Amino acid sequence: MTTTAGAKITVDPDPGYKWVGTRPVRHDGLDKVTGRARFGADLSLPGMLIGAVLRSPHAHARIRSIDTSAAEAMEEVKAVVTGADFPMLESEEGAGGEEAVDFRDLCRNVMARDKVLYEGHALAAVAAVTRRAALAALEAIEVDYEVLPHVVDVEEAMAPDAPVLHEDMFTAGVDPAPEAPSNIASRCVYERGDVEKGFAEADVVVEREFTTRPVHQGYIEPHAVVADTGEDGRSVIWCSSQGHFMVRTFTAKLLGWSPSQIKVIPAEIGGGFGGKTTVYVEPVAALLSRKAGRPVKIVMTRGEVFKGTGPTSGSKMRVKLGARRDGKLVAAEAWLAYQAGAFKGSPVQMGVMCMFAPYDIPNFFLEGFDVVNNMPKTAAYRAPGAPIGAFASETVLDEIAEELGIDPLEIRLINAVEEGMTAVYGPRYRRIGFRETVEALQGTPHYSAPLGSNQGRGVASGFWFNFGSNSSATVHINEDGGASVMTGSPDIGGSRASMALMAAEELGIDVYRITPIVADTESVGFTDMTGGSRVTHATGMAVIEACRKVVADLRARAAMMWDVDLDQVEWVDGRAQHVDGDRAPLTTEELSSASAKTGGPITASASLNARGAGAAFSTQMCDVEVDPQTGAVTILRYTTAQDAGRAIHPSYVEGQMQGGVVQGIGWGLNEEYIFDPDGVMENPGFLDYRMPVASDLPMIDTVIVEVPNPGHPYGVRGVGEVGIVPPMAAIANAVYDATGCRLGELPMSPPKVLAAIEANGD
Amino acid sequence: MARVFFGSALRRVTGGVEEVEVEAATVRSLIAEMDRRFPGLGERLASGGVAVAIDGEIMTDALYEPVPADAEVHFLPAMGGG
Numbered sequence: 001m002t003t004t005a006g007a008k009i010t011v012d013p014d015p016g017y018k019w020v021g022t023r024p025v026r027h028d029g030l031d032k033v034t035g036r037a038r039f040g041a042d043l044s045l046p047g048m049l050i051g052a053v054l055r056s057p058h059a060h061a062r063i064r065s066i067d068t069s070a071a072e073a074m075e076e077v078k079a080v081v082t083g084a085d086f087p088m089l090e091s092e093e094g095a096g097g098e099e100a101v102d103f104r105d106l107c108r109n110v111m112a113r114d115k116v117l118y119e120g121h122a123l124a125a126v127a128a129v130t131r132r133a134a135l136a137a138l139e140a141i142e143v144d145y146e147v148l149p150h151v152v153d154v155e156e157a158m159a160p161d162a163p164v165l166h167e168d169m170f171t172a173g174v175d176p177a178p179e180a181p182s183n184i185a186s187r188c189v190y191e192r193g194d195v196e197k198g199f200a201e202a203d204v205v206v207e208r209e210f211t212t213r214p215v216h217q218g219y220i221e222p223h224a225v226v227a228d229t230g231e232d233g234r235s236v237i238w239c240s241s242q243g244h245f246m247v248r249t250f251t252a253k254l255l256g257w258s259p260s261q262i263k264v265i266p267a268e269i270g271g272g273f274g275g276k277t278t279v280y281v282e283p284v285a286a287l288l289s290r291k292a293g294r295p296v297k298i299v300m301t302r303g304e305v306f307k308g309t310g311p312t313s314g315s316k317m318r319v320k321l322g323a324r325r326d327g328k329l330v331a332a333e334a335w336l337a338y339q340a341g342a343f344k345g346s347p348v349q350m351g352v353m354c355m356f357a358p359y360d361i362p363n364f365f366l367e368g369f370d371v372v373n374n375m376p377k378t379a380a381y382r383a384p385g386a387p388i389g390a391f392a393s394e395t396v397l398d399e400i401a402e403e404l405g406i407d408p409l410e411i412r413l414i415n416a417v418e419e420g421m422t423a424v425y426g427p428r429y430r431r432i433g434f435r436e437t438v439e440a441l442q443g444t445p446h447y448s449a450p451l452g453s454n455q456g457r458g459v460a461s462g463f464w465f466n467f468g469s470n471s472s473a474t475v476h477i478n479e480d481g482g483a484s485v486m487t488g489s490p491d492i493g494g495s496r497a498s499m500a501l502m503a504a505e506e507l508g509i510d511v512y513r514i515t516p517i518v519a520d521t522e523s524v525g526f527t528d529m530t531g532g533s534r535v536t537h538a539t540g541m542a543v544i545e546a547c548r549k550v551v552a553d554l555r556a557r558a559a560m561m562w563d564v565d566l567d568q569v570e571w572v573d574g575r576a577q578h579v580d581g582d583r584a585p586l587t588t589e590e591l592s593s594a595s596a597k598t599g600g601p602i603t604a605s606a607s608l609n610a611r612g613a614g615a616a617f618s619t620q621m622c623d624v625e626v627d628p629q630t631g632a633v634t635i636l637r638y639t640t641a642q643d644a645g646r647a648i649h650p651s652y653v654e655g656q657m658q659g660g661v662v663q664g665i666g667w668g669l670n671e672e673y674i675f676d677p678d679g680v681m682e683n684p685g686f687l688d689y690r691m692p693v694a695s696d697l698p699m700i701d702t703v704i705v706e707v708p709n710p711g712h713p714y715g716v717r718g719v720g721e722v723g724i725v726p727p728m729a730a731i732a733n734a735v736y737d738a739t740g741c742r743l744g745e746l747p748m749s750p751p752k753v754l755a756a757i758e759a760n761g762d
Numbered sequence: 763m764a765r766v767f768f769g770s771a772l773r774r775v776t777g778g779v780e781e782v783e784v785e786a787a788t789v790r791s792l793i794a795e796m797d798r799r800f801p802g803l804g805e806r807l808a809s810g811g812v813a814v815a816i817d818g819e820i821m822t823d824a825l826y827e828p829v830p831a832d833a834e835v836h837f838l839p840a841m842g843g844g
Contacts, residue, residue: 272844
């Protein structure tokens with residue numbers, strides 16, 4: 001089979017959809033390209049104050065005292081808050097973007113109490129009439145710190161003599177329970193079979209160590225909020241986030257308020273990638289506003305984003321893999337330690353669960369450690385934890401393939417999981433399309449294209465669970481027969497377009513007659529965050545269900561107007577049709593215009609906790625050229641194949657696939673948090689924290705594979721995350737192919753690559 | 763009878779038992795039965811930090827989900843994405 005780039009491979013027969021699978025211009029496109037879209041920082045209100053946050057200059061210090069009296073005495077300063085203004089919360093877990101959120105930890109991350117745990121940790125905030133006055137007020141706040149020893153490196157943080165961040169944290173998941181506190185929050189293990197016996201059966205065994213650095217999600221829009229808390233205690237919050245209901249819940253928890261006191265209005269979002277699945281400045285602005293009695297706006301600087309918001313973990317990993325001569329994997333062993341930042345909750349468990357998920361391995365022992373350290377608390381980042389583990393596992397698998405003389409795609413097919421097989425993390429797979437992604441790459445011209453000198457090719461695969469969860473939608477039929485579709489899911493990847501397409505398919509009307517709206521917390525039912533690749537699946541199901549209710553109502557109205565039984569009316573191409581065909585069909589416009597006489601406006605809502613999310617797989621191929629003089633790696637060509645289940649809007653599926661790859665390229669080649677000996681971040685800006693831009697990259701070619709998910713009416717699988725899982729390993733394997741050097745450390749920046757080349761030549 | 767599998771973390775509560783068979787109409791009654799057999803396990807399984815997979819489908823807040831007679835049931839950590 002030959003597969004061209006930009007192709008779509010559909011496994012099942014064409015279902016014959018009219019709208020699903022087409023590529024209309026996105027409904028929010030014009031606003032975004034003309035600057036009319038309103039982002040978090042765009043709002044201004046009469047009497048609005050400007051908020052600013054005082055952040056710790058130390059990586060670890062006890063706060064002996066904070067004296068805010070001088071700041072409070074300044075005429076232009078209207079409010080000051082510190083940790084003492086927040087309620088003292090008990091440890092309580094709630095649903096979060098990555099793992100369960102402990103609200104006590106979240107509160108202390110938003111505003112430090114007793115200790116600061118990283119450079120950039122917020123410990124006071126002010127609201128003043130101008131930004132200049134707010135910054136002057138920050139300078140007037142006197143903090144007496146007792147500087148403490150700090151630790152950033154994950155292995156150093158695990159050492160028995162490491163400075164301990166939390167005296168009340170004892171490692172969970174070990175027997176016997178430890179008697180002394182440590183920085184190891186928890187240990188997790190996934191195991192099957194007899195690992196020792198498995199390795200004994202192996203003809204080839206490869207064991208390697210890997211190191212990765214913390215990297216930031218790098219969204220272009222800094223966190224921004226305007227909060228207006230009235231005398232009645234009701235607060236309205238405008239902000240950019242991946243979940244305005246999450247902002248409401250978390251803000252209420254952290255301030256001890258009722259969620260009903262708070263209305264959150266979603267602004268457009270300039271990128272999130274997981275990083276906006278929690279709160280930072282939103283509760284602070286709400287509290288400052290309550291104190292000042294005026295609206296308060298806080299917009300982070302880029303430096304604050306780097307130093308005060310979550311990157312994802314850096315890690316240390318050891319992976320051992322064994323295979324028989326025929327390429328069958330027989331045993332795997334892994335040890336993973338992830339940095340969590342200042343509070344527990346790294347994504348190590350998901351890294352462990354995902355790293356060998358594409359493969360059927362009879363014997364394994366996989367162990368993960370969640371380790372706190374003196375850097376910002378990590379936040380979710382696209383397929384949290386999975387890319388880190390896959391960098392290690394997919395690199396070792398490549399080495400196994402080379403040792404055995406087996407093609408790297410072929411070894412993936414030999415070991416590929418399929419429907420009914422048991423996943424590394426326990427359950428059996430339902431219908432999946434991993435094998436199809438590998439075969440899709442085998443069919444591309446890229447696979448057999450010749451390479452030049454200093455050039456190499458690498459492949460890698462990846463897995464991500466995808467999720468469902470709670471979503472709501474409301475559909476109104478307008479007077480002109482068009483429809484408004486309201487959901488509670490912030491649109492970070494083109495979801496307005498996919499909601500409109502599914503509504504158009506269900507209602508049978510033109511997609512441009514659908515107006516998709518992201519509604520505030522008081523205008524639509526509760527909806528979980530936009531994350532976990534869940535929106536097109538879960539919110540899409542809510543839209544479909546609401547549309548089906550509307551269609552049922554439209555049929556009932558037509559039956560009433562025709563004075564026939566309901567079963568005499570069918571819905572075809574957006575019109576009510578009598579089964580005998582002896583009456584002129586009624587359009588949505590005609591039915592809507594008559595609605596006052598048939599029972600009132602036509603509208604329906606649906607809320608659900610979506611089940612049936614389908615797992616996602618991606619396989620990718622990368623060509624690089626390595627400059628032997630400088631060690632610089634240039635990406636020459638890149639093809640990514642991903643199982644989308646059913647691509648509702650193929651352009652935005654391709655965009656998600658390409659976006660994941662590009663972020664993975666940055667993670668692989670250049671991006672890293674660099675700390676000085678005092679634990680201070682040295683590169684908190686885009687000049688020194690080097691993310692790839694379009695001119696650094698070739699076209700990222702895509703192949704959409706469609707193995708429909710039986711858990712969704714159209715077969716949708718989430719597509720937003722798995723694309724970032726394979727790139728680092730694919731690049732590392734390509735660099736090896738070009739240079740003969742196996743790099744086990746990210747980023748593969750020029751100095752490291754050059755050092756490896758020179759060491760290899762010695 | 764549904765088959766319930768325990769991962770490494772839960773085996774610390776079950777005394778090393780990896781798999782049991784149980785007849786339960788819903789996840790809630792399954793958890794109650796698990797707690798009867800392994801005291802303390804119920805609290806772990808019913809916490810917000812645990813998801814359940816029934817025949818491969820991972821679900822959160824699944825207390826009232828039906829459990830088919832021959833289902834395979836796994837308990838996993840509650841997870842989220844980015």
